[in-house]
Amino acid sequence: MSAVAERAAPYLRPNQVEQLVGEKAAIEGMLQAPEYIRNQIQDKGSMLRQVRSIDSMLHKDAPPPLIESERDDAVRSEQELRDELTSGMPTQAEMRRAPPGAIDKLRTWETRNKAKILRWKNLRLRMHAAGMLDSIASATDVANLERYRPHGGAQELNMDNALVQAKGVFLPNGPIAARNVMSEEDRAAMLQRDAELAATVAKATVDRLLEIQATAPPPAKPGRAQ
Numbered sequence: 001m002s003a004v005a006e007r008a009a010p011y012l013r014p015n016q017v018e019q020l021v022g023e024k025a026a027i028e029g030m031l032q033a034p035e036y037i038r039n040q041i042q043d044k045g046s047m048l049r050q051v052r053s054i055d056s057m058l059h060k061d062a063p064p065p066l067i068e069s070e071r072d073d074a075v076r077s078e079q080e081l082r083d084e085l086t087s088g089m090p091t092q093a094e095m096r097r098a099p100p101g102a103i104d105k106l107r108t109w110e111t112r113n114k115a116k117i118l119r120w121k122n123l124r125l126r127m128h129a130a131g132m133l134d135s136i137a138s139a140t141d142v143a144n145l146e147r148y149r150p151h152g153g154a155q156e157l158n159m160d161n162a163l164v165q166a167k168g169v170f171l172p173n174g175p176i177a178a179r180n181v182m183s184e185e186d187r188a189a190m191l192q193r194d195a196e197l198a199a200t201v202a203k204a205t206v207d208r209l210l211e212i213q214a215t216a217p218p219p220a221k222p223g224r225a226q
Contacts, residue, residue, distance in 0.1 A: 004066065004074050004126075010118060011063035011125045014139035024054045063122065065130035074127055081120040082148055085113055091150045097162035105157065117145065 012020070027047050031038065041047065066074050088109055094102045110117075121143035127133050128142040141147055 004070050004077060004123065006119055007122065008118075009061075011122050012057075012061045013125070014128060014142060017058065017062050020054050020058055024051055027051055063125035063129045066126050066132065071127075071130065071132065074123060074132075078120065078123050078127065081116055081123070082145075085116055085120060085145060086148050086150055088112075088155065089150060091152055091156045093152060093159065094157055095149070097159055097164040099157045099159050099162040101157050120145065 027050055030041065031044065031047060038044075090102060090106045090109060094105065124133070124143045128139070133142060
C-alpha cells in the first residue's frame with residue numbers, strides 16, 4: 001500500500017488554483033490602491049473576508065507538492081493504479097460505437113474503481129504540483145484518465161451490432177478524449193462554480209474602480225502658507 005497520504009475528497013485542478021490565486025491578487029490590488037481609489041470601496045470588510053475564504057480554500061484543497069521522501073513511492077503507486085484502472089476499462093471503440101453490453105461494462109468499471117480513480121487523480125495533481133509531470137503538454141490533462149484509455153484488447157466487446165457503425169469513422173493516431181471517465185465530485189464542482197462567480201464579481205469591481213481612477217481628479221496638493 002502506498003505510503004503517500006491520501007484523502008477522500010478531490011484536490012483543486014491547476015486551473016482552479018490559478019483562478020483563485022488571480023482573484024485574491026485582484027482583490028488585494030484594490031485594497032492596496034491609492035487612497036482616493038480605496039475610498040470608493042463600499043465594503044472593505046467583505047473583500048477581506050473573501051481573501052480569507054480564498055486562503056482557506058487554497059490551504060485545504062490545493063494539492064500539496066510531494067516531498068522528496070514521497071516521490072519514489074508516488075511514481076510506483078501512480079503506475080500501479082493506472083495499470084489497475086486501464087485493465088477492464090472500456091476501450092475507445094466501445095465508448096465510441098456502443099456495442100451491446102458497453103453501458104453495463106462502463107457502469108461496472110466505474111463502480112468498481114471509483115475510489116481508485118480519485119486516488120489516482122489526487123496523486124497526479126500532487127505530482128504536478130511538485131513539478132514531476134513536465135511531459136504533460138497541458139495542465140488540463142494532468143489528471144485526465146482518458147489519455148490512457150485502451151485502443152483495444154482481448155476483452156473488447158463484439159462490434160457486430162454496435163449502435164454506431166465503423167464505416168466512415170476516422171480516428172487520430174494518438175489517444176482521444178471521448179468524454180470524462182466520470183464526473184467530478186460534487187464538492188469540487190461547487191468550489192469551481194463559487195470561484196467562477198467570485199472571479200466575475202471581482203472583475204466587475206476592478207473594472208469599475210479603474211473607471212473611477214481614470215475619471216477622478218488626483219488629490220489636491222497642499223498649498224504653501226501665505
